Amino acid sequence: MPALKLSIDPNSPAPVYRQIVDQFRMLLVEGVLEPGQPMPSVRQLAKELGIHFNTVAEAYRTLALQGLISVAHGKSARVLEHAPAPAAPALLDGFRSKLRLLIAEMRAQGVSKARIRRELANAQEGLQG
Secondary structure (H helix, E strand, O other): OOOOOOOOOOOOOOOHHHHHHHHHHHHHHOOOOOOOOEOOOHHHHHHHHOOOHHHHHHHHHHHHHOOOEEOOOOOOOEEOOOOOOOOOHHHHHHHHHHHHHHHHHHHHOOOOHHHHHHHHHHHHHHHOO
16 A cells, blocks of 8 residues: 555644545545555554544544445455546536635635646646546
8 A cells, every 4th residue: 555645734623534534535536545455444544643543433434434435343444436426517516616716715815826727737637547
């Protein structure tokens, strides 16, 4: 398994388990984690991140409920094949709205249009794989 670069931001308003879920989801979408690949053990990841193992277990349960990993007692969690369903038009409209809002916030903070374009291109590259 490749070394995963997960990090926890103690100053984030997002709960720690949610930060883990979001980072794993990103790794799955970008193809860093592939179907059938084992996940780090709950205790191993907790130790690496310096957090309680129950927090990692909660993140794994959330990922399992979302159909992204399989979790079975006594076995390592594994990445599942995930074929996303076609997105509803309302979902795409919401995505566009959030993206525009995020871009407006970045511009208001002084981030240049060129930098935003580079970041969007980098994100797009992560989706091609």
